[in-house]
Amino acid sequence: MSPRRRALVASLLCAAGLAACAPENRPPSGSPEPLLSRDLSPQEFQLLTDREKVRYRNVVLRIPDAWGGGMLPLSRGPYPDVLEKAVHTGELEALMAYYNRAQFELEHPRVRVEFINFDMWSLHFRSMLAVALAANRAPAVYIAKDLPHTIEQGMFADITELVKEWDRAHEQPESARRDGTVDGRTYTISHNEFGGSLIRYRKDWFREAGILNEHGEPGPRSDWTWDDFRAICKELTDPAKKRWGFAGQTNDFFYQDAYGIRPYIPDRSGKRTWRFNDQDPRMLESLKAARAMVREDQSIATSVTMGWFESHGEFDAGRAAMISSFSPHIAREFLEQPDKFGKDKPFGETVGMALPPRGPTGHSGFKIVTNPFGFDPTLDKEQLRAAFDWTKSLFYGDIFENYLRAVNQKEKALGKRSFTYQVLLTTPYSYDPKLLDRPLSEVFPGDYLRIYDVIRKSPAPPLPREFGLREPPITEWESAIRALYSEAVLSPSVDLEALLRRTADMFNRTILDFRTEGDREKLERYYDTLGEYYRKNFPRYYREEWPGLYERYYRVAAP
Amino acid sequence: MNDTTALPPRSSGGRGSGGAGSARPRYKHLAAWCFTLPGLLFQFFFGWFPIAVAFIVAFQRYYLVHPPQWIGLRNFHDAVADPLTPVAFTNTAYYAALSLGLTFLVPIIISILLMEMPPRIIRVMMVLWFLPVASTAGIVIWKYLYNPKLGLLNGLLDMMHLPRQAWLDDPGLAMLSLVLPGVILFSPGLVYIASLQGIPEELYEAAELEGAGFLQKIRQITLPRLRPVIAMMLIFSVIAAFQVFEQPFIMTGGGPGYATLTVGIRIYDLAFKAYNLGKATALAILLFFLIMALVVIQRRCFRESLDE
Numbered sequence: 001m002s003p004r005r006r007a008l009v010a011s012l013l014c015a016a017g018l019a020a021c022a023p024e025n026r027p028p029s030g031s032p033e034p035l036l037s038r039d040l041s042p043q044e045f046q047l048l049t050d051r052e053k054v055r056y057r058n059v060v061l062r063i064p065d066a067w068g069g070g071m072l073p074l075s076r077g078p079y080p081d082v083l084e085k086a087v088h089t090g091e092l093e094a095l096m097a098y099y100n101r102a103q104f105e106l107e108h109p110r111v112r113v114e115f116i117n118f119d120m121w122s123l124h125f126r127s128m129l130a131v132a133l134a135a136n137r138a139p140a141v142y143i144a145k146d147l148p149h150t151i152e153q154g155m156f157a158d159i160t161e162l163v164k165e166w167d168r169a170h171e172q173p174e175s176a177r178r179d180g181t182v183d184g185r186t187y188t189i190s191h192n193e194f195g196g197s198l199i200r201y202r203k204d205w206f207r208e209a210g211i212l213n214e215h216g217e218p219g220p221r222s223d224w225t226w227d228d229f230r231a232i233c234k235e236l237t238d239p240a241k242k243r244w245g246f247a248g249q250t251n252d253f254f255y256q257d258a259y260g261i262r263p264y265i266p267d268r269s270g271k272r273t274w275r276f277n278d279q280d281p282r283m284l285e286s287l288k289a290a291r292a293m294v295r296e297d298q299s300i301a302t303s304v305t306m307g308w309f310e311s312h313g314e315f316d317a318g319r320a321a322m323i324s325s326f327s328p329h330i331a332r333e334f335l336e337q338p339d340k341f342g343k344d345k346p347f348g349e350t351v352g353m354a355l356p357p358r359g360p361t362g363h364s365g366f367k368i369v370t371n372p373f374g375f376d377p378t379l380d381k382e383q384l385r386a387a388f389d390w391t392k393s394l395f396y397g398d399i400f401e402n403y404l405r406a407v408n409q410k411e412k413a414l415g416k417r418s419f420t421y422q423v424l425l426t427t428p429y430s431y432d433p434k435l436l437d438r439p440l441s442e443v444f445p446g447d448y449l450r451i452y453d454v455i456r457k458s459p460a461p462p463l464p465r466e467f468g469l470r471e472p473p474i475t476e477w478e479s480a481i482r483a484l485y486s487e488a489v490l491s492p493s494v495d496l497e498a499l500l501r502r503t504a505d506m507f508n509r510t511i512l513d514f515r516t517e518g519d520r521e522k523l524e525r526y527y528d529t530l531g532e533y534y535r536k537n538f539p540r541y542y543r544e545e546w547p548g549l550y551e552r553y554y555r556v557a558a559p
Numbered sequence: 560m561n562d563t564t565a566l567p568p569r570s571s572g573g574r575g576s577g578g579a580g581s582a583r584p585r586y587k588h589l590a591a592w593c594f595t596l597p598g599l600l601f602q603f604f605f606g607w608f609p610i611a612v613a614f615i616v617a618f619q620r621y622y623l624v625h626p627p628q629w630i631g632l633r634n635f636h637d638a639v640a641d642p643l644t645p646v647a648f649t650n651t652a653y654y655a656a657l658s659l660g661l662t663f664l665v666p667i668i669i670s671i672l673l674m675e676m677p678p679r680i681i682r683v684m685m686v687l688w689f690l691p692v693a694s695t696a697g698i699v700i701w702k703y704l705y706n707p708k709l710g711l712l713n714g715l716l717d718m719m720h721l722p723r724q725a726w727l728d729d730p731g732l733a734m735l736s737l738v739l740p741g742v743i744l745f746s747p748g749l750v751y752i753a754s755l756q757g758i759p760e761e762l763y764e765a766a767e768l769e770g771a772g773f774l775q776k777i778r779q780i781t782l783p784r785l786r787p788v789i790a791m792m793l794i795f796s797v798i799a800a801f802q803v804f805e806q807p808f809i810m811t812g813g814g815p816g817y818a819t820l821t822v823g824i825r826i827y828d829l830a831f832k833a834y835n836l837g838k839a840t841a842l843a844i845l846l847f848f849l850i851m852a853l854v855v856i857q858r859r860c861f862r863e864s865l866d867e
Contacts, residue, residue: 127831133623146832153834154624242709250815304727304814305702377624475832479813487816490728499816506642 045109059110059382064118064139067394070094071115090413096406100399104390111386118142126475129155136378140387144188144374147179148465149473156180156187156374162388163189168396171429175460176370183468188372189388192395192427195327196355196369196455203352204345205236205243205321217447219352222454226258229357230289233299236321245299247311247320250486253293253300254356255286257365260541263481264472264512265553266523273469273519274512278504280553287488287496294489304486316340326369327353327455331422331448338417348445355454363534363541368458370428396429404435417443425452459537467526469519472511480507523556530554613840621836634841644842646817647825648849654734654821655800662741663796666748667789671781674755685749698809701740702727705810727811730818737806737819747792754788755781790861794854801850822846 040048040056048056065071070093072082079085086094101113120143122128132138133155144156163169163186169177172190180188199220206218211232213219220232233245246253256263261282267275277283293300301314314320318341333340334347341350358364375387393399404420411418421443424431441449464471484503488496516522531550534542617634619627638644673681704711705726713723726736762780771779782789804823807813813820813828822842830839 126834130623130831130834130836150834154622155834301708303707304733304811305706473833476828479828479832483814483816483820486814487730487818490725490815491730492725509640509642 040109042106042109057105057110057112059108059112059386061111061113061383061386061390062116062137062139062376063113063390064116064120064142067097067115067390067399070097071117072098090410092406092410093403096402100393100402103398103402104393108386108389110382113390133376133378138376138378140379140383141373141375141391143191144180144372146474147188147372148182148463148471149475151180151182151187151374152470154377157377157379157384158185158187159189159375159384159388160184160186162385166388166392168392168429173368173370173428173460175368175458176372176428178460178463178466179370180372180374181463182465184466188374189391189395190428191371191373192400192429193328193423194368194370194428194455195426195452196366196458197324198327198366198451198455199322199354199356200315200325200330201322201352201354202315202318202320202350204350206352209235211235215447215450217352219447220354220357222355223362224354224357225360226255226289226357227360229254229258230293230297230299233293233322234297237297237299239298242319244301244314244320245297246293246322247301247306247314248324249306249308249311249482250290250294250302250304250489251482252286252290252485254365255289258357258359258363259286260359260363260365260545260549261286262553264507266527266556267512268556270520272508272512272514273516273523274472276504276507276512277553278500280549284496284500287485287500290485290489291494291496302489304490325353327451328422328426331425331444332419334444334448335417335419335422348448352447353451355451359541361538361541361544363538363545366458368455368460396427396431401432401435408435408437425449428456459533461533462526462529464522464526467522467529468516469522469526470514470516472507476511480511520556527554527556613843616837617840617844619837621840623834623836627837630837634837635845637838638841638845641838643817643820643825647820647822650734650817650819651801651803651821651823651846654738654803654819655797657735657738658741658800658803659793659796661738663747663793665742667751667785670748670751670755671777673752681752685752697740698806702810705736728815730815733811733815733818737803737810740806747796750788750792751785754785758784786861790857793861794857797853797857798850801846801853 045053045056070091072094073085073089073091074082076082076085079088083095083098085091097115101115104113105111116139118128118132118139119125125143126145129138129142144150150156166189169189173194176188176190176194177186180186201219203218206212206220211218211220213221220228224232236245237243255261259282261277261280263277263283264274265277265280267273269275294302301311301320303310311320311323312325315323315325330351330353334351338347340347355364355366373391375384375391379387390399404423408418408420411420420435421440424436425440425444425448480503484499488494488499527550531542531546534546616627618629618631620630620633621627673684707713707723707725707728710726712726716723724732727733758780763776766776766780802823803821804827807819807821807824808827811819813824826839826843826846829835829842
């Protein structure tokens with residue numbers, strides 16, 4: 001073969017390879033074809049021929065993991081096809097997913113729903129999403145993590161207008177609305193599962209130690225302070241039995257949240273918007289306190305390898321009296337694993353949940369967590385509306401109800417306790433009471449319901465993003481804070497003051513090295529609103545601590 | 560001078576020119592292309608193409624959903640000005656030094672010593688070195704072996720009445736703890752033993768007749784014969800050590816503090832946690848040039864042995 005022909009063949013092969021790798025283009029939602037340019041009602045759509053129906057249904061909606069159901073079996077096995085297999089093996093969730101899809105498409109003649117494999121709850125969600133977005137293969141709707149940084153990077157569609165028309169937008173928790181709002185525009189909606197990062201504790205150990213709450217039940221009091229937390233940790237630690245008061249990552253063990261320490265404050269020099277708050281002596285105190293609990297009290301099991309799963313493992317293995325956990329998970333485990341700690345230790349009598357400790361003047365940093373969801377910003381208007389409709393239906397509409405009924409019936413047939421109760425306990429949206437065959441008060445222990453009442457009423461603090469202020473990227477911020485505390489807590493010898501200075505310098509030169517335009521005025525408005533929030537929700541903290549803190553650290557102009 | 564007449568004819572079979580005789584070499588080329596092309600395409604799409612793209616992305620503010628913007632050298636400036644960059648490069652160099660010391664030099668010594676053992680022991684050792692190649696699974700297990708409160712290693716220290724160690728939790732010990740599994744999990748020992756077995760026995764016998772001792776035999780025969788292999792393994796080891804990612808990612812996440820933050824981890828964090836793909840790529844390119852420079856220096860140092 002001549003060199004020229006060889007080059008030609010190679011070029012053709014490369015071109016063919018590149019063409020094969022090109023992402024599939026979404027079909028245009030508008031088309032010059034007369035049939036496709038008209039908006040048909042579901043009744044009109046039914047009159048089309050099959051070929052016309054295929055052509056007309058050209059708004060593709062990529063739904064992750066057969067949301068509102070489950071995926072059909074991957075292989076047919078000895079059955080004629082996977083659908084038959086699902087029928088004969090009782091895969092009601094998978095069948096319901098296809099029913100939901102059919103119902104949604106019936107109501108939306110233009111829309112074609114595609115279920116795709118996309119695990120939003122994976123540890124590697126961030127990298128998966130990055131690749132999916134770059135390849136134009138992202139699902140239409142996905143969990144919105146790392147807000148507001150990801151909003152600023154354009155990873156979510158602006159849904160302000162859709163939310164304005166939404167009749168049940170007000171049912172979302174306040175904190176969810178605030179999380180997904182940047183400079184007055186809305187980018188996310190709240191998931192139908194809300195809760196909070198709180199403390200999961202061993203009721204039986206609290207009972208043994210005689211630590212009872214104001215209701216006479218084993219557990220910490222609802223107004224317990226950080227000092228109480230430290231004392232209880234110490235009391236429940238028993239090295240001989242390999243038991244620790246608390247197990248968790250090398251963070252500050254609730255000190256900062258309890259005392260209301262704000263790790264970044266206005267930079268009065270005006271060079272940048274924020275600076276690291278190393279001047280507040282309580283920052284150093286938090287490092288000292290964490291170090292003392294780990295090294296002096298030895299009441300905390302922590303390590304550089306300790307993460308969420310590891311700490312839950314310590315708890316389940318009976319080595320930790322308390323861990324940080326997510327409230328809906330506790331309710332779900334109560335239903336699905338009633339004998340997790342043995343037949344003689346029913347879950348509800350063994351595991352309790354408590355809100356994190358407060359500061360000395362009643363401040364609490366507890367915040368509702370709602371896992372907001374955002375939409376692929378590359379969707380066109382019609383796709384976005386369809387995705388929004390699907391998500392609403394999934395969170396509280398037909399898809400939601402169909403799915404719960406399928407799960408209920410299946411679990412009843414199998415003699416299991418249905419997790420439907422957990423879904424209905426933790427949803428912020430109102431639902432048809434007929435979905436419950438008995439009231440939640442007959443299902444869950446009283447303390448679980450009480451905690452959820454408190455969570456439901458928890459206030460949401462204002463966020464800088466609502467005032468047009470840029471915030472440091474949350475993942476980098478958290479990584480840097482974790483690095484700070486892990487060194488403070490784990491190093492055999494460390495100069496905490498020098499460490500804090502070093503960290504402040506690093507923060508100021510990297511994560512906080514930016515300035516929002518017109519930030520002085522915005523900062524003033526933000527801190528005024530924050531003060532108002534404290535006055536309303538934590539009056540004692542507002543009276544005794546806020547004025548001094550405001551003057552020293554938060555007032556924009558130097559006093 | 561034209562000496563092609565001395566070469567054998569290109570077409571074999573004595574069929575003469577033209578016709579079926581000329582089709583065979585063409586077919587041969589086609590077969591060669593068919594066998595080579597999948598590999599070439601694979602190398603193009605997963606090797607050269609990403610490198611070329613990286614050199615473009617490094618000069619852009621790269622968004623995942625919006626068109627990228629050209630920003631010149633800004634990413635390189637940001638990467639160099641980032642206070643964590645020198646920390647990451649220093650840690651990586653420290654890891655490389657430890658790794659080369661323990662997993663590169665030690666296996667050479669052990670391999671040479673092993674050659675003095677009976678063949679049965681050599682075979683067992685080769686099997687042991689080769690078995691635990693599932694390094695990622697191995698790293699996960701090591702994470703638990705190092706657990707300061709419940710891990711096996713501290714249990715063994717307790718049994719021997721030795722003080723417990725914090726292992727991965729101690730910033731002073733963490734990096735060494737990351738390297739240690741490499742000594743056992745997988746090392747170049749197998750390659751050295753295979754090379755040593757290829758050295759003719761007569762050379763050692765002759766040296767012994769001349770009165771050479773053990774160390775002299777190593778210096779005069781073994782090491783010179785091993786030089787090309789050592790040079791090649793050194794290049795591979797340096798590249799692997801500077802690209803280290805799995806061990807700190809799985810075992811420490813770069814901590815405690817920043818004690819095990821390597822360049823690989825920093826690139827991952829920037830790309831997939833902060834979604835700052837431009838800066839991450841700029842950092843990757845800096846690492847690329849550093850490794851290339853080291854390899855060039857090594858090639859110069861070992862030129863003789865590689866050209867042998």
